[in-house]
Amino acid sequence: MEAASGHAMSQGLLSVKETIRIRLGPNKEITSACAPVFEPEHQEEARMVIYEADYLKDYLDEFSSLLMTGSPEFVSITEAGRQSSYRYAKNGETVILLTRAHQGVGQILNDLN
Amino acid sequence: MAVTPDALRKNLADLYSQPGVSGSCLQTGGLVMNHDLPYSDERVGNFAARVNHLVSGYESVDRPLWQICAGFENFRLLILSRGNTRLSVLLTPSADIDLVAARATRLLMELEMLPSPTGTSANPPVLASVGTAQTLQTTSETSPMMKRAEFEKIVTGLLSRVTGQAQAAKLIQRAMSKETTPINGELKRDDARRLGLAILDYVPNRGKRDALSSEFLNTFDS
DSSP: OOOOOHHHHHHSHHHHOSEEEEEEOTTSOEEEEOGGGGSGGGHHHHHHHHHHHHHHHHHHHHHHHHHTOOSEEEEEEEETTEEEEEEEOTTSOEEEEEESSOOOHHHHHHHHO | OOOOHHHHHHHHHHHHTSTTEEEEEEEETTEEEEEOOSSOHHHHHHHHHHHHHHHHHHHTTTOOEEEEEEEESSOEEEEEEETTEEEEEEEOTTSOHHHHHHHHHHHHHHHHHSOOOTTOOSSOOOOHHHHHHHHHHHHHHHOOEEEHHHHHHHHHHHHTTTSOHHHHHHHHHHHHHHHOOOBTTEEEHHHHHHHHHHHHTTOSOHHHHHHHHHHHHHHHHO
């Protein structure tokens, strides 16, 4: 699997709104999301972001197995101008939060709830 | 990576002074340089290879990562990356991740600045991030100015986490009027960097101040 392209990511959803939230059901269907996610010009990026949730989860599962840290609960990746955070619930639901501003972990966990 | 064990120990000691740090792994690319994780070298080698694979995957699509913070049932895992160097820190859930991240970022920056030990082979490994630093310098030479509005946005964004936005704006205005004069709405980058750090120096809590200063430098140099 490959991570989504930076060029596409830097000009899309977060150029419309500072914070984007997507909630996924156990089958990765969108159960709720901010309005821009449903706009045609952002659907490709939205798909990539959802794909990224699984991409990162695969790595977390590997880390969990290697380091014996227990089940993955969340991950947050920080890059220039963007922070992407994912919370994985035991029932298979996933919450995704994209922000332009970088947040501390406590704040991320609050916002992911 | 040209780092002596003594220099590394000294830098790691600062990281371990933070409560909740359970272990760390320093690697260049996929190669483990130092670790004290409570697992076999082989297991840590596998872990380092996967970390490198993850970070490289993002880098290959022009998304260089600064930080990955992962939460598990029993531990937190912090991965920082600068150039080709990755530092993974295993933490207990009660650890203050943001403070540890600030220390770890500083550690990586200091490792970049350490001189090469004398008597190394004719063709020693070189930190990839040295090249990055040179690139940044070149960029800075070609574009020595930055927009005042851009500078204010960065600093206000950081300050607003520890104070109100109005208070943050006031602090910036006061520092700017004392320190420097914008030319056509632009600041010299060197002035902006110095000014940003001086403004953040007003943050009373040392840990928060360090964290915000590190993040300011990351954002400023990106």
